[in-house]
Amino acid sequence: MSHENEFKSLVWGAVLLVLAACVPLVANGYWMSIALTIAMFTVLATSWSLFSGPTHYISLATAAFFGVGGYLVGTGMSDYNMDFWTMVAIAPVVGAVLAFLIGIATLRLSGVYFVIFTLGLAEMIRTLVSWIQNNFTGSRGLYVLTDLTEADIYIYLVILAAVVYLVGWWVNRSRLGFALRIIGNDETVARHVGINTATSKVILFTFSGFVAALVGALIAPRYTYIEPNGVFSPEISFIVVIMALLGGTGRLWGPIVGVIPFALLQEYINANYSNYSTLVMGIAFLVIVYFLPKGVVGRIEQLLARRGRSTW
């Protein structure tokens, strides 16, 4: 990409960011709530695809990090009288350490084994936290009571999204991003051209764990009442994957193209046919895998390229 193009995409990013930050000025309570969901999944799906996009390692551990963030805020404030912002500072560090450990443990796994391992691990953490909650820290609920409105949380998440985009933009231009693309193409070749594959993968996985835990912590006040089975729900991991794949992980801005329509669809389904939300998720997944393996963005680029070639 030329320098001029890079500058252009930065300007575009800044404009969109300002527009996103203006949403609370015009949105009412209902739309604010949807915007918050979109912001949350934008950050989760974008940071997920920083690692999983180029490397093709599909992680289903997002819920583990997200849950750690939410749960730490809940238990910190309810059980230990900690300040909300202190817990927001602690949670992502714990998420990053957890992701680092999972990253180290899964280095030798690839393909479906990696997917299953991350899912199993996330479920194990959910069960473990529930068990600790029930047996040791008392069965009283974890309340997260703050003065923050949905609009406040939304703004925090938009800022976090901007940071994630900047980090992603920097990674894509760096040797690290190039290394990840080579790893995703052929890990054997990657090793033989001098790439320390373990380090490259763990760095990005740790970053995505850090971000997911931070999102979980920041959004905790929205739920007011935190329950391990809620914040650690595997559905979060699946939705993040579906959204990112729907948009396309080949570009930094791909995931958000999937997040917005899917979040709206989910909202519509939940409001009108709430019994069928799992069914819709399953169908959406099938449609993506069969018809949009490179996501909406990948498909559009493919069509543009074909058109470009035929007129050429």
Add this chain to the structure above:
Amino acid sequence: MVATVLSVANATKRFGGLVAVNNLSFEVHQNEVMGIIGPNGSGKTTMMNLISGALSVSEGSIGLNGRFISTLTASQINQRGIARTFQLVRVLPGLSVVENCMAGMVFGHRRLWGDQARYEAGKLIERVGLSGKEAVPVGSLTYIDQKRLELARALASSPKLLLLDEWLAGLNPTELQEGIDLIRSLREEGITIILVEHVMDAIRSLCDRCIVMAAGSKIAEGSPGEVLADPEVVKVYIGEDV
């Protein structure tokens, strides 16, 4: 006295009960092209994998320029200056031709980046005969062009030692001649090369020296003319006289 680039001493590789490489020793000198030949399953590719670090030796040692490398990982060995191509060609289909070549020079023995890497990659692509194909999707390149690209990636690290694992296999007669000429030109530039090959014409015209492997062991070593006339070598290739 010519400097020794690679010295392999009593290298042994076991896979469970199978001894794929058995107590193999040899040296490769500066600016030399050495061939490893032998029937299928004699352990040639395993030997290449031991040198490049794809596999680790069960016993014995491998040294590069007098430094012990047999406990290093593949990426560390590449950084020390050994680059390779693969028996079954491995290009990176999601990357462009130029990026495929750049992959070899960003992380390893040379650490170029940005415009300089792009520029050097362009020169190498021309060097291996891929000019004009920069915009072609890598998956649509012909077999020989994919092999050229893989060679460009290996050369991109400006290696002290280049490992070519059946780089000439599967080419038609015209392509084979082009391939031999390309390797000869590398040789004239003074690159030290080990090549595993079945194509005897290539062995005769390219190699200064070769070793012959059979069932994991070295059975002969010398100039191509000498080893190919060795009765033991003839026996493993063609079978016993009756």
